[in-house]
Amino acid sequence: MDDAIYRRGLMLVLSSPSGAGKTSISRELLRREPGLAMSVSATTRPKRPGETDGLDYFFVDQTEFGLRINRGEFLEHAKVFGNYYGTPRGPVEASLGEGRDVLFDIDWQGTQQIREKLAADLVTVFILPPSTAELERRLNARAQDPAHVVAQRMAQASNEMSHWPEYDYIVVNRDLDRSVAEVQSVLAAERIKRERQIGLGDFVKRLRDGR
Ligand code: 5GP
Numbered sequence: 001m002d003d004a005i006y007r008r009g010l011m012l013v014l015s016s017p018s019g020a021g022k023t024s025i026s027r028e029l030l031r032r033e034p035g036l037a038m039s040v041s042a043t044t045r046p047k048r049p050g051e052t053d054g055l056d057y058f059f060v061d062q063t064e065f066g067l068r069i070n071r072g073e074f075l076e077h078a079k080v081f082g083n084y085y086g087t088p089r090g091p092v093e094a095s096l097g098e099g100r101d102v103l104f105d106i107d108w109q110g111t112q113q114i115r116e117k118l119a120a121d122l123v124t125v126f127i128l129p130p131s132t133a134e135l136e137r138r139l140n141a142r143a144q145d146p147a148h149v150v151a152q153r154m155a156q157a158s159n160e161m162s163h164w165p166e167y168d169y170i171v172v173n174r175d176l177d178r179s180v181a182e183v184q185s186v187l188a189a190e191r192i193k194r195e196r197q198i199g200l201g202d203f204v205k206r207l208r209d210g211r
Contacts, residue, residue: 004203007196008121009096012187013104013111016127017157019139021173025127026105028180037095039104042068045083076113081152096121108163123190125183126167130174
C-alpha cells in the first residue's frame with residue numbers, strides 16, 4: 001500500500017534578472033503542472049497595464065505593507081528597485097502542509113531569507129538570459145515600463161546575476177519550451193527525493209516482511 005507514503009510540499013523558487021523570461025516560464029510551468037500553486041506576493045509598486053490585483057500581485061500601499069510586516073504576515077520581504085515586495089506566509093504554509101508544491105517568483109534577497117528558515121523544503125532555480133543583447137531586447141520589447149525604469153533594470157541585471165552561485169539549478173533561457181521542460185525535470189526529481197518521502201521506512205519494512 002503506497003498510500004502510506006506521503007510528502008511535504010516543496011518550495012520551488014525561480015529567480016532571474018528582469019527580462020530573462022521568468023514570467024513566461026512560470027506561466028507555462030503552472031499550465032503544465034496542476035500540482036503546483038503560485039505564491040502571489042504583495043507589493044507597493046504601481047500596477048502595470050494588464051495586471052490583476054490578487055492574481056499577479058496584491059497591490060498595497062506602504063502603510064499597509066508596514067502593518068503586514070509588523071504582524072509577521074510575510075515569510076520574507078525585500079525592497080527591489082525602490083518598491084517593497086513580500087510573500088504572504090499563510091497560503092504557503094497551508095499548501096506545504098497539504099503536500100502541495102508552491103512556485104515563487106522572488107529575488108535573491110527573498111530566496112536567502114527563506115533558505116534561513118525552511119532550507120529543507122526549498123529548491124532554487126536561477127534563470128539566465130542567453131546574452132546581454134537579448135536581455136536588452138526583451139526589456140525594451142516589454143515596453144510597459146518607462147525608459148528610465150528599463151535603463152535602471154539593465155543596470156541592476158548585472159548585480160542580480162552575481163547571485164547565481166547561491167542557486168541549486170541554472171537554466172539558460174534560449175528557448176521557452178526547453179527551459180520549461182528543464183524546470184519540470186528539476187521538479188520531477190526533487191519530488192522523489194528520499195528525504196521528502198515520509199513513511200518510506202514503514203513501507204519498505206512491510207515489503208520486506210512480505211505484507
Ligand atoms: P516586477 O516588479 O517586475 O514584477 O518584479 C521585480 C522583482 O521583484 C522580480 O525580480 C521579482 O522576482 C521580485 N519579487 C516579486 N515578488 C517578490 C516577493 O514577494 N519577494 C521578493 N523578495 N521579491 C519579489
